[in-house]
Structure formats: structure tokens, C-alpha cells
Amino acid sequence: MKLSKADIQFIDTYLENSDVVYADIRMEMVDHVASDIENRMEAGDTRSFYEVFKTYMVENKAQLLKDNKQFLKSADKKIWKTFLKELKNPITPLLYVISCVGFYMLHQNFSLETSRLCLSIVPLVGFTGFIFTYVVYQSVKDNKRFSVVERLAFPFLALYQLPNIFLNNTKELSETSDLFWTIGGASLALTLVLILVIISIKLFKNYERQYKTLA
Amino acid sequence: MSNSKLYKGSLTTIILKLLNEHDKMYGYEITQKVKELTKGELKITEGALYPALHKLEAEGLLDVEVAKVDNRLRKYYKLTETGTKETVNKLEELAEYIKTMQALVNPKLA
Numbered sequence: 001m002k003l004s005k006a007d008i009q010f011i012d013t014y015l016e017n018s019d020v021v022y023a024d025i026r027m028e029m030v031d032h033v034a035s036d037i038e039n040r041m042e043a044g045d046t047r048s049f050y051e052v053f054k055t056y057m058v059e060n061k062a063q064l065l066k067d068n069k070q071f072l073k074s075a076d077k078k079i080w081k082t083f084l085k086e087l088k089n090p091i092t093p094l095l096y097v098i099s100c101v102g103f104y105m106l107h108q109n110f111s112l113e114t115s116r117l118c119l120s121i122v123p124l125v126g127f128t129g130f131i132f133t134y135v136v137y138q139s140v141k142d143n144k145r146f147s148v149v150e151r152l153a154f155p156f157l158a159l160y161q162l163p164n165i166f167l168n169n170t171k172e173l174s175e176t177s178d179l180f181w182t183i184g185g186a187s188l189a190l191t192l193v194l195i196l197v198i199i200s201i202k203l204f205k206n207y208e209r210q211y212k213t214l215a
Numbered sequence: 216m217s218n219s220k221l222y223k224g225s226l227t228t229i230i231l232k233l234l235n236e237h238d239k240m241y242g243y244e245i246t247q248k249v250k251e252l253t254k255g256e257l258k259i260t261e262g263a264l265y266p267a268l269h270k271l272e273a274e275g276l277l278d279v280e281v282a283k284v285d286n287r288l289r290k291y292y293k294l295t296e297t298g299t300k301e302t303v304n305k306l307e308e309l310a311e312y313i314k315t316m317q318a319l320v321n322p323k324l325a
Contacts, residue, residue, distance in 0.1 A: 005286045027281075027288045028242060032261055034287055035243035067262050074269035081273045210279050 001041045003034050007049045014057075018065060023144040024211060025071040029064060075147035079155060082199045095194055099187035107183065123159060126193045130156050130200060137204065146207055152200050159193050222257055226267050228309050229259075231276070231294070231302040239280060239293040242268065268292055276301050 003011075011030050020026045037052050045052055086092070106118060130152065137149065222229075233248055234240055240248070245268075246259045271277045276298035280291045294302065 002285045003287075008287045028265065028290050031241065031287055031289045032243050034285075035241075038285075039247070063260065063262055067265060070262060070266050071269070074266050074273070078269065078273040210281050 001038060003038060003049060007053075008034055010049075011053070014053075015064070018061070020064075020068050021145055022071075022075075022147040022150070024146050024148075024207075025068060025075075027211075028071075029067070033060075033064075072147060072151070075151050076154070078148055079152060079199070079203070082203060083155065083195065086195050086199050086202075091198075092191060092195060096187055096191045099190045100183055103183045103186055103190075123189070123193050126159075126197055127156050129197065133200070133204065146211070148203055149207055152196075152203065155196055156200075159189070159196055223263070225309060226259070226263060227271065228302075228305040230264075230267060230271065231298065231305055234277070234292060234294045235299065235302045239291040241289050241291050245292075271298070 008030060011033050012026060015026050015029055015033075020029060033053075033056060037049065037056055040052055040056070041049075047055075106114070134149065134153070138145070229249060230245060233245055242261065242264055246261070246264060249257055249259050268277065272279060272292070275295060277292045278295050278298075280293065281288055282291060283289075
């Protein structure tokens with residue numbers, strides 16, 4: 001016996017009210033719960049859907065909520081794994097070299113304050129870009145929340161702080177070694193932000209491909 | 216099942232093997248298939264299954280397809296090309312492990 005659309009909606013709403021807020025995680029859980037209930041009913045449980053659902057939840061709700069946390073950990077791992085994979089891409093050292101050259105030329109032609117300003121704006125632009133893309137994505141997806149897409153904000157926030165470490169260590173740039181350290185560090189920060197932007201685009205596109213039916 | 220810890224390390228191989236034999240499978244289907252094949256001896260909980268599936272997906276061994284089935288959306292998992300190659304390696308590793316254990320536990324049969 002297959003569950004009706006209303007039954008499925010009931011399970012979905014129940015899980016959403018139980019703090020399973022991300023649509024992609026809930027989708028997989030709804031299918032699992034519904035399949036198990038259908039299995040029980042096909043195996044001879046003659047009670048109504050609501051009664052079988054109640055029994056299922058008494059037995060499994062604690063595990064389901066635990067699973068929700070596990071799903072979130074998986075989402076974070078997916079982001080970091082994609083990030084590390086992208087770091088191994090030949091484009092990464094290329095981006096780093098281009099950044100180093102760019103910052104060196106900037107330092108040669110402009111004052112240190114101008115260089116600092118340019119560097120401090122980069123992560124802000126990246127983060128603002130992410131927020132803008134996320135808001136547009138949310139509105140297109142009928143305000144449904146997606147785990148990996150939303151949790152991308154954490155590494156963006158973390159990397160947002162990284163250039164400051166190098167900026168705060170550049171009181172005086174009189175020594176050549178200080179200059180190379182600053183340019184090297186700042187370029188590393190910029191490269192990591194750019195890699196994050198690249199993987200965000202990839203993950204957004206991947207979600208778009210996988211979950212187009214959810215919109 | 217009496218000692219699920221013994222199976223824990225083989226979960227990934229079990230999933231890959233099942234997906235190698237089927238074009239695509241969804242989470243609940245995998246749990247039921249394992250239960251059926253092991254005559255109820257091994258029950259994979261969703262708490263163990265889904266993180267393992269997501270890990271394999273993140274590693275690029277599995278691909279995902281979402282389809283509308285029976286009034287709901289269903290996430291199907293299938294092996295990628297890398298996943299198919301990795302299945303062969305994992306199964307060889309498991310066979311080697313079983314052979315080693317056999318030699319330890321029952322040297323006459325090894």
C-alpha cells in the first residue's frame with residue numbers, strides 16, 4: 001500500500017517541526033520513514049497511517065534526530081573535502097603566483113595603505129557575493145533551505161578573517177623579508193578565498209542538477 | 216545481530232558491492248536488501264548507512280539522482296566510474312582480510 005500525498009506532507013511537516021530544517025536532508029528522511037511505514041502496512045499492519053506513523057516515531061524519533069546531526073556533519077565534511085580536492089587542482093598554485101605578482105606590483109605602484117585596503121576588500125566582496133547568490137538561490141527555490149549551500153557560509157566567515165592576520169602583522173615593511181612574508185601570506189589568503197568561490201559555484205551547480213525537482 | 220562491530224568496518228564494501236550489482240538503489244532499499252541477504256542477521260541502521268553513503272558521494276565514488284516516486288522524492292545512489300574501480304579493490308581487500316582471519320581462527324581451513 002502506497003502512502004497518499006497528504007500522508008507524505010504530514011511526515012514532511014512533522015520532521016520540519018522537529019528541527020529537520022534542510023529540505024535535502026528532510027527529503028531523504030521522509031522517503032525512509034514513508035518506505036518503512038508502507039513496508040509495515042504491506043506486511044499486514046491494518047491500522048491507519050497515523051497509528052502506524054505514531055508507533056514508528058515512538059520507536060525511531062530519537063534516532064532520526066541524531067541522524068539529522070550526522071547529516072549536517074556530512075554536509076560540512078563534503079564542503080571541506082571539495083575544498084581540499086580543489087586545492088590539489090593545478091589552478092591553485094597558478095592563482096597563488098598571480099596573486100603574489102599582483103600584490104607585488106600593487107606595492108610597487110601604490111602606498112602600503114592602498115595595498116591594505118585592496119586586500120581587506122577581497123574577502124568582503126567574496127562574502128557579499130556569497131550572501132547575494134544565496135538570497136537569489138533561496139528565492140528561486142521557494143525559500144527551501146539546503147544543507148551544503150547554507151553551511152558554506154562558515155568557511156566564508158572563517159576565511160574572511162584570514163587576511164586580517166597578515167594585515168595586522170605588517171606594521172613596518174622596511175625589511176625585504178617582511179615584504180615577502182606579507183605578500184606571500186596575503187596571496188595565500190586571497191587564493192583560499194578564490195578557491196572557496198570556485199567550490200561554491202560547483203556545489204551550487206551540483207545541487208541545481210540533483211535537486212531541480214525540489215523547487 | 217550479535218556483534219555489529221565486526222561488520223562496521225565492512226559497511227562501505229557492502230554498499231559498494233550492492234550498488235555494483237544494481238543499477239541504482241535508495242537508502243531504505245539498501246537496508247532491506249542487506250537484511251534479506253543476511254536473513255535478518257545484519258541490520259544496517261539509517262544512522263550508519265546515510266553518513267556512509269554521503270561520505271562515498273563526497274569522495275566521488277557515488278553519484279546521486281533524485282526522482283519523484285510514490286508521491287515523494289527519492290534519492291538514488293549509483294556507482295561512478297571511480298566507484299566501480301574502487302569496488303573491485305575493496306572486495307579484494309575484504310577477501311584478503313577474510314583469508315587472514317581464517318588463517319588465524321581456523322588454520323586447517325586456510
